[in-house]
Every structure is written in structure tokens, then in C-alpha cells.
Amino acid sequence: MLGPGDDAAVVAAPDGRVVASTDLLVEGRHFRRDWSTANDVGHKAAARGMSDIAAMGAVPTALLVGFATPGTLPVQWVQDLVSGLREECGAIGAAVVGGDVTAADGITVAVTALGDLQQREPVTLGGARVGDVVAVCGRLGWAAAGFAVLGRGFRSPVHVVNAHRRPEPPYADGPGAAVLGATAMTDVSDGLVADLGHLADASGVRIEVRSAALDVPAKLREVGAALNVDPLTWVLTGGDDYALAATFPRGTDLPAQWRIVGAVIEGDGVRVDGRRWPQGGHEHFR
Amino acid sequence: MLGPGDDAAVVAAPDGRVVASTDLLVEGRHFRRDWSTANDVGHKAAARGMSDIAAMGAVPTALLVGFATPGTLPVQWVQDLVSGLREECGAIGAAVVGGDVTAADGITVAVTALGDLQQREPVTLGGARVGDVVAVCGRLGWAAAGFAVLGRGFRSPVHVVNAHRRPEPPYADGPGAAVLGATAMTDVSDGLVADLGHLADASGVRIEVRSAALDVPAKLREVGAALNVDPLTWVLTGGDDYALAATFPRGTDLPAQWRIVGAVIEGDGVRVDGRRWPQGGHEHFR
Numbered sequence: 001m002l003g004p005g006d007d008a009a010v011v012a013a014p015d016g017r018v019v020a021s022t023d024l025l026v027e028g029r030h031f032r033r034d035w036s037t038a039n040d041v042g043h044k045a046a047a048r049g050m051s052d053i054a055a056m057g058a059v060p061t062a063l064l065v066g067f068a069t070p071g072t073l074p075v076q077w078v079q080d081l082v083s084g085l086r087e088e089c090g091a092i093g094a095a096v097v098g099g100d101v102t103a104a105d106g107i108t109v110a111v112t113a114l115g116d117l118q119q120r121e122p123v124t125l126g127g128a129r130v131g132d133v134v135a136v137c138g139r140l141g142w143a144a145a146g147f148a149v150l151g152r153g154f155r156s157p158v159h160v161v162n163a164h165r166r167p168e169p170p171y172a173d174g175p176g177a178a179v180l181g182a183t184a185m186t187d188v189s190d191g192l193v194a195d196l197g198h199l200a201d202a203s204g205v206r207i208e209v210r211s212a213a214l215d216v217p218a219k220l221r222e223v224g225a226a227l228n229v230d231p232l233t234w235v236l237t238g239g240d241d242y243a244l245a246a247t248f249p250r251g252t253d254l255p256a257q258w259r260i261v262g263a264v265i266e267g268d269g270v271r272v273d274g275r276r277w278p279q280g281g282h283e284h285f286r
Numbered sequence: 287m288l289g290p291g292d293d294a295a296v297v298a299a300p301d302g303r304v305v306a307s308t309d310l311l312v313e314g315r316h317f318r319r320d321w322s323t324a325n326d327v328g329h330k331a332a333a334r335g336m337s338d339i340a341a342m343g344a345v346p347t348a349l350l351v352g353f354a355t356p357g358t359l360p361v362q363w364v365q366d367l368v369s370g371l372r373e374e375c376g377a378i379g380a381a382v383v384g385g386d387v388t389a390a391d392g393i394t395v396a397v398t399a400l401g402d403l404q405q406r407e408p409v410t411l412g413g414a415r416v417g418d419v420v421a422v423c424g425r426l427g428w429a430a431a432g433f434a435v436l437g438r439g440f441r442s443p444v445h446v447v448n449a450h451r452r453p454e455p456p457y458a459d460g461p462g463a464a465v466l467g468a469t470a471m472t473d474v475s476d477g478l479v480a481d482l483g484h485l486a487d488a489s490g491v492r493i494e495v496r497s498a499a500l501d502v503p504a505k506l507r508e509v510g511a512a513l514n515v516d517p518l519t520w521v522l523t524g525g526d527d528y529a530l531a532a533t534f535p536r537g538t539d540l541p542a543q544w545r546i547v548g549a550v551i552e553g554d555g556v557r558v559d560g561r562r563w564p565q566g567g568h569e570h571f572r
Contacts, residue, residue, distance in 0.1 A: 020348070
């Protein structure tokens with residue numbers, strides 16, 4: 001692998017295929033400099049890209065970063081961003097292999113993540129079958145709760161605020177799900193209902209979610225009580241935790257980190273407790 | 287290969303390695319909507335990415351595109367951009383395989399190009415050796431002349447204006463140079479002197495360019511005369527034509543599209559006719 005500095009990077013693709021995904025993070029939409037440090041933004045940008053790779057059942061291997069910035073941005077901010085990107089990658093054995101920097105009026109971070117399928121077939125959105133169970137892995141609603149707290153001018157509780165600043169995607173459980181025989185998978189970046197909707201559409205099925213099966217942790221209930229918000233809303237519609245949602249054949253022996261929250265039936269769309277959920281998606285900053 | 291719409295794309299990498307490069311194009315810096323059509327911008331964005339791949343000696347295979355846009359941008363502009371991207375890719379057998387769209391205050395196009403080395407070693411910046419010849423392939427100075435024309439409020443001559451709007455990188459000559467035994471190579475995106483400077487630095491050598499060996503076409507001389515600019519300046523410092531510059535062992539039998547313009551000697555940096563060139567690089571819009 002060649003490092004940054006050449007015209008392009010050369011990345012190992014031992015499988016003979018490479019998984020690739022591009023995401024943009026725009027200041028004021030995906031992050032705010034008064035809410036997140038540059039290091040946080042780096043972690044989050046890398047997480048956003050690499051969770052897409054994990055959601056295909058692949059192992060993230062490399063990251064390329066395009067960075068548009070006003071000339072007034074302190075150099076330290078850029079250095080901290082790069083540190084955050086490198087730390088998030090390094091923790092799972094991936095590396096930042098290339099990039100581009102250009103001047104612009106606002107900050108935009110473009111992240112392309114690459115990954116290796118390790119000889120397995122990709123787990124796409126389109127493979128769910130009637131009779132499968134629906135399961136989730138990783139945190140849901142935490143980043144949304146943190147976003148709500150920050151939006152009301154608070155800086156605590158720190159657990160939910162940090163969840164917004166620095167997600168912790170369950171990267172290894174993406175390839176793990178592939179090994180377990182997942183039929184379809186996605187990462188939850190737009191919100192559970194919205195992302196399961198994409199999966200249901202691509203698979204030509206309906207997904208029934210049982211809200212009682214979802215974990216609504218005590219911490220989220222406390223924050224919800226304080227802000228007068230039903231915390232289930234965060235769990236169902238919050239993005240940016242980068243949990244994984246997957247379908248498995250009924251009877252699959254799922255490890256503890258996977259929680260069965262619903263089933264695949266005939267029909268279309270997503271139902272929560274038999275009803276359409278009124279809000280589809282995740283709100284970014286205005 | 288999976289199309290856009292899943293969490294990530296799966297791209298063939300038959301070589302067991304993949305070449306990858308990310309570039310950003312920012313409105314007002316890399317393009318202007320009153321100077322270029324959306325289709326032009328699509329062609330140029332794809333060219334910018336894929337010329338980096340060719341400059342490694344690889345064949346471009348796939349493009350991922352991140353697109354940040356104000357909500358006020360006409361849908362037709364976006365469709366034309368995508369058409370331009372697809373046309374530029376399709377002409378050389380590559381494909382747009384994925385992307386991301388987000389709201390932003392300005393237009394930014396982030397392009398990640400992937401490519402296949404076809405079992406050859408990558409041609410990097412760092413392999414030039416004392417005694418090698420320096421050769422260029424493709425147009426130099428045309429886009430810069432077009433930029434100068436547009437900057438003075440003219441819309442013609444059409445050849446140079448179109449060169450600015452829609453570069454024509456010699457993609458196939460990148461892998462071709464690798465087969466011919468190129469020791470180092472780069473695409474000319476910052477300007478010939480600047481990009482040869484990167485190559486000289488990476489290789490630990492000096493590059494001597496003989497200006498008399500450079501082709502200054504009649505068309506550029508005409509435009510130079512009209513604008514009172516020495517057209518050699520455009521040839522030496524103009525980027526955005528995405529020519530290729532490479533070093534080859536002396537005596538390599540180079541095909542006609544390669545023009546020998548200098549030599550690799552001991553030392554550092556770039557000299558033109560034995561002197562430092564005063565301006566290193568390519569000016570983007572302010």
C-alpha cells in the first residue's frame with residue numbers, strides 16, 4: 001500500500017473485489033464546531049464511511065478523504081481532524097491512504113471507505129425473505145438523544161452527548177452477520193424505520209417491528225423524561241449511531257449482541273406494532 | 287458489481303489490488319456555472335479523478351461521487367452533471383457505481399476513482415533515475431489558455447475554451463507508459479513545472495526541461511498574441527488538461543504521442559532551460 005502523496009493509493013484487495021462507499025459531511029448539517037471537536041468530527045466521518053462497508057458484510061481496509069476548507073480554519077483543527085480519522089481507522093486495522101485538500105467557503109469532509117469481503121458474498125439490501133427475523137446490533141437513539149440535548153443548549157448527560165459526537169459502530173458485527181447467514185443488512189444512518197424501509201423496498205417485503213422488543217435504555221428514558229420526548233422516537237428514527245440492522249433466516253442462532261426486533265412478512269414498507277410510523281427519517285441540522 | 291442504492295458498491299479488483307484517488311471540485315474554485323455546463327462539470331470531475339488512476343499506470347474502472355448542493359439548484363443541473371460523469375466514464379469502460387447527496391450552501395463534487403493495475407506494478411512519483419528522459423503525452427496549456435480567454439470575458443476561440451470546460455486526458459497512455467517501462471509518472475493537474483517538481487522531490491532527482499522541446503501549438507500562439515501572454519507560460523504552468531508526464535529509461539522506443547521534453551539529472555527541483563521557473567503552479571479561481 002502506498003501512502004498519501006502519490007497521484008493515487010494502491011490498496012490490497014485480496015478478495016478480487018473491493019467494497020466502496022462515499023459520504024459527505026458538511027459543517028452545519030452533519031456537525032457543528034461548537035458541539036464537536038475536530039477530533040470528534042474525524043472519528044465520526046470515518047465511522048460514517050466504514051459503517052457502510054461493515055453493513056455489506058465487509059471489513060473496512062482503507063479511507064480516502066477529501067477536505068474542503070476556508071483558509072481561515074486553524075491548522076490545528078485540520079490536524080485534529082486527521083488524527084480523529086486515523087484513530088477511528090486504526091482501531092479496526094484500516095488506514096487513511098489518500099486525500100485531497102481544497103479551499104472553499106465552508107467545511108466539507110468527503111470520505112470514501114474501502115473494504116474487503118474476505119471471499120464472502122456481499123450482504124445487500126435486497127435479500128430479505130418472508131419468514132426472516134429482523135435484528136439489530138449496536139446502539140439506537142443515543143446520538144439522537146445527544147442531538148436533542150445539545151439542541152436545547154445542554155452539554156450533559158455526557159453519555160448521550162458523546163454518542164452524538166463520536167459514534168461507536170459495531171464494525172465487526174457486519175462481517176459477523178455475513179458469517180451467520182444474514183440475508184440482508186444495512187447500517188442505521190437515517191433512522192431505524194427509514195433504513196428498514198430501504199431494505200423492505202429493495203427486498204420487496206414488509207418489515208414488522210415490535211416496539212416492545214426494542215431496547216430503550218434507562219439513560220434514554222431519563223433524558224426523554226427531562227426533555228419531554230418519548231425516547232422510543234429516538235430509537236426508531238435516530239440516525240448517526242450507525243447500528244446494524246439485518247435479516248436472518250428464522251432459527252438462526254444469534255449471538256447476544258443481536259436483538260430480534262421484528263419479522264419479515266409479505267407486503268411492503270415498515271410497520272411498527274402494526275401501524276405506519278409517522279416520521280420516516282432522521283433530521284439533520286437545518 | 288452492484289449499482290448505486292446499496293450501502294456500498296462492490297467493484298471487481300481482479301488484480302488483487304485497487305488503485306484509488308479522491309478529488310474535490312468546488313464551485314467558484316474549480317468551475318463556474320456561467321462558464322461550464324453541468325454536463326461539462328461532470329466530464330471534468332470524472333476526468334480529474336480518472337487521470338490520477340491512469341497516472342499510476344492503471345485502468346480506471348469505477349467512480350464514486352459525493353455531491354453537496356444548495357436546495358435551490360435545478361434538478362436538471364444535477365441530472366446533466368450525472369450524465370457528464372457517466373459519459374466520461376463510459377467512454378473508457380468505467381462506471382459510476384455509487385454516491386452520496388447532501389444539502390450545502392455551495393456546490394461541491396467529490397470524486398473517488400478506482401482502477402485496476404492489470405498485474406503491473408504501479409508507476410509512482412518516486413522512481414525516476416538519473417539518466418532517464420522526461421516525456422509528456424496529451425495537451426498542455428490548452429485549458430489554461432481557455433481559462434485566460436474566459437477570464438477576459440471572451441467565449442472564443444472555442445478550441446481553448448472547450449479545453450478548459452472538458453479536458454481530454456490520454457487515459458490509455460497511462461497503462462501504456464507502464465508497459466513501455468516508465469520509471470515514474472504523474473498527471474499534470476497543477477501545471478507541468480509544479481507536477482514535475484513533485485516527481486523530482488519524490489525521486490530525489492533534478493528534472494531539466496528544454497522549453498524548445500515543448501510543443502506550443504499555433505492555436506495557443508494565436509491566443510497568446512491576442513491576450514499578450516507568452517503561451518509557453520500556459521504550457522509550463524497550466525493544469526486541468528490532465529496530460530501525463532513520465533520518465534523512461536534513455537533509449538526507450540516511445541510511440542509518437544509521447545514527446546521527450548527533458549532529462550533527469552542529479553540535484554533537486556525543476557529547471558527550465560537551466561533556470562528555476564518563477565511560477566510553480568496553477569492558479570485556481572480566487
